[in-house]
Amino acid sequence: MGRRDLNETEWERLKPHLPRSVGRGGRWKDHRQVINGILFRIRTGIPWRDLPRRFGSWQTCYDRHRRWSADGTWEKILQAVQADADAEGRIDWSMVGVDSTVCRAHQHAAGARKQAPRKPGKRTRPAQHRADEGLGRSRGGLTTKIHLAGEGGLRPLSLLVTPGQWGDAPQMITILERIHVPRPAGGRARTRPDHLSGDKAYSSRRNRRYLRRRQIRHTIPERRDQRAHRRRRGSNGGRPTGFDAYRYARRNEVERLINRLKISRAVAMRFDKRAYVFHGTVTVASLRLWLRS
Template structure:
């Protein structure tokens, strides 16, 4: 077993969840070897063609990763691991929400103009309630393709993709959303929370509502607070100075001051620490994938490893 490969205990968790056959009823190559190849590439960020020979054909590893990114296999593996830990009472539902940018390498540009596969349910690009991509995002109404259609944009950080995420109190990703780098944080809060869907082992609906949420002042808006109250989610979001001044200027029409729990807000650092964990994977810290759904699969693989090893 090489450094970073699946341990026997981790493999025992994943093996029953993996598909048994490939296209046209054929047999897959060894799943464990291929997954280790995907993990190696996510951790090191090297080109697919430079994968060590111990992982087999680089093309097999790449195609498996691309297929599982498109059909939601990585997402189902992550959901199953999360459900097992939730059933054991190991998930802290006092969550944090934030975002980070991944600088896009020049190899991430130049994807052909065609509509890529839809995003899976737990992670995806920003869209409507049903998880369908929105305008200018992955497979938007304009026909997809181009930089915006692949969640690539220009920001102060350069050519970037932004990863919006929620994290539980043990610093593990719960949901993921991709947008172009110039998109703001506040409009994505609803999309991030609506992709939290924790299956239950046994009867019962998946859990979709956290106990509480902490986020920085970038998420402070009337629409976000109204949405959180409607879903009965306790939240701690500081109010920016300009919003406080505007509310005071309007007098009684400005409404009541936003509540703020300083002790609960201290837990916001869990999402910052989760981002640090994700960016230990070089293929997440820098985006090398042309397709947004493939990059989302890479981020999901990193999240899966974090859950397996926490």
Template sequence: MAEPRRPPRGGGAGGEGLGRSRGGFTSKIHLSADGRCRPLSLVLTPGQRADFTQFKPVLEKIRVPRVGPGRPRKKPDSLAADRAYSNGPCREYLRRRGIRHTIPEKTDSRAARLRKGSRGGRLPGFDEDRYKKRNIVERTINRVKQSRVVATRYDKRGYVYLGTTTAAALVIWLRT
């Protein structure tokens, strides 16, 4: 009988998606969601990992099957994110893929842009009505964590916990 396939990251707490954060020794679930609070992609990281480092992996894992024949959709029509994703590489990635986005500008980057004057560039576009829908991701995380096993992380291995989280996401898809 073959052994279960393990992720290539190696052993240790980091390989299991565990790390120090304000809440203790925890994991972080990064996800994208559609307009009906259904998860589209999941990525698991140690608790101390910054959000913007997982921006590309989360967006690249999106696969929405089509009703008829054809390849699945890999690109959202638009995206709303919080200030953690307000940096040049994230905005450039979205521009390159042709994804409309609403991300508020950080106050320190705004001050730096204004300090540079005309060389500081243009103010990034911001649609307040679209940004109001950003709470969909927070509500999706709350729905995933309604499963007690996901909220408390009983699983020792990172890949098992990711499977548990994926099962909770599938339940959300089946209920809607």
């Protein structure tokens, strides 16, 4: 076993949730060796062709990562591992934080071909495919933003990849709706945290109305301009928003989670051309955090 490869405990947690066949009765090549190669590349950020030979063919590692990113297999595996953790009581639902981080895009991440519209009856586009490929331009160059919701144990519950210039507030509802932790014993999946925290970037009437409708308690500070606008409206502006400074102090948990994710160099800087492949890269880095906890 190489440095930071899957150990026996992590492999036993992951093994039951891996696909067993690859269409028409075929079988996958050794999952453990290939996944260790994928983890090595995500951790180091090296080109796929430079993978050490002990992981087998680099093409096999790349193809499997791309394929599982496209059809949502990585997300299904992540949800299954989250379900096991929830059944064991290892998810802290008492406080879920939302935040985002900007990742610089390497020059190799640009230049993806624009896919032409597919004819009716043909195979649909892969999951997570974006027309803009999740790339945004700024003064510093091309950037991608990762939005996430993290639980109190410093592990992500849901992810979203957008261009770097997109705002945080419009993405909050999408992030929360992606939280889906199945219950192995049966029943509805867990989709709602007990409490939500976020910084001022998530303060909006639309977001607060959504949280009240879903009966999710939240601690989101009100922006200064919103507070001034509410006061100018007088009684029509509504009541001041509640704020719990003690609960807000736990917002550092989601920030520490982002730091843990960006230890992986392929997450801290985007090297993947396709947005759905980069989404799969972040999902695998998140999966590793769940396996190691």
